[in-house]
Amino acid sequence: MGVKITSWGHFIPETKLTNSELSKRFNVTTDWILERTGIEERKYFSDGATSDMIVKAALNCIQQTDLSPTDIDCIIVATMTPDQHCPSTATFVHQKLGTKNAWGFDIMAACSGYLYALQLATSLINSNSYKTVLVCGADKMSSCIDPSDRKTVLVLADGAGVSLLQQSSTDNNIIDTICKLDSSHSSDISMIASGSKAPSTIENISQGKHYLRFESKTIFSTAISLMQIVAEEILSKNKLTFEDIDFIVPHQANKRIIETLAKKFDLPIEKFLINVEQIGNTSAATIPIAISEALKDEKLKGNEKLLLVSVGAGYTYSASLMNLS
Structure with a gap:
């Protein structure tokens, strides 16, 4: 038995925060920002919470397969910006996606969260207890940064990426x-x-x-x-x-x-x-x-x-x- 990555999905918000805007806020040049970060613009999500970004990415991911949300056995959400402290963001993803047969939980490993979640999902599938796991990495960093803090504002942004892992008798992607x-x-x-x-x-x-x-x-x-x-x-x-x-x-x-x-x-x-x-x-x-x-x-x-x-x-x-x- 192996673990197959059946599909990938992502969501990137449309709202932009450009270097031109930030240069005025922090009284620096756009070249100064680009030289230090290599970033030209950041994307911010203003239409909901972290779970809403995950759902958009997950629907994109699932639509590439023959599966439906009810085929998912487990949801793992890696995030440091949960919708709220309780209940878990996985709970809200579960509710909004309609994954009625799944269980789920959050993990917090900051920027390493997706790879930590990938390891957990792989182990769950290799245990032969679960066949289909939705692995989510998502953060709404705009919700936890001080608009006047140049160090964080220049680099941090919002988005979600997911992958669908399945047990396979023929493939082993990981x-x-x-x-x-x-x-x-x-x-x-x-x-x-x-x-x-x-x-x-x-x-x-x-x-x-x-x-x-x-x-x-x-x-x-x-x-x-x-x-x-x-x-x-x-x-x-x-x-x-x-x-x-x-x-x-x-x-x-x-x-x-x-x-x-x-x-x-x-x-x-x-x-x-x-x-x-x-x-x-x-x-x-x-x-x-x-x-x-x-x-x-x-x-x-x-x-x-x-x-x-x-x-x-x-x-x-x-x-x-x-x-x-």
């Missing part, structure tokens, strides 16, 4: 996934308020503690280092080299991180799937959106071997090898 956690610098990226440690009091909210903050100057270098470590580990474990990989799909944190990672690997930038320029950093959604969009645009033909690699707050970091065929 070769391996490694998930890791380095908690030694857990405060580098944080959102302090709204949890049990610092509830949503008037005082905490007035101090902006409910916003996501980038608190360290070493986030850039740490992200590159951890992605390099886990990418090289999974290749070594599976006796592969970069020459065996058709495309690398990195977390779309910003273009400068991806370009630096390419230099670390001594690889041409053309070997990396990149779409952050026109979308922004959608956290847990970046990797599935990148793959789904590349398949739709036929940049990917559906027969490639991919290396997926991510890093997120915590620091969570992960890598996955998959065959699209």
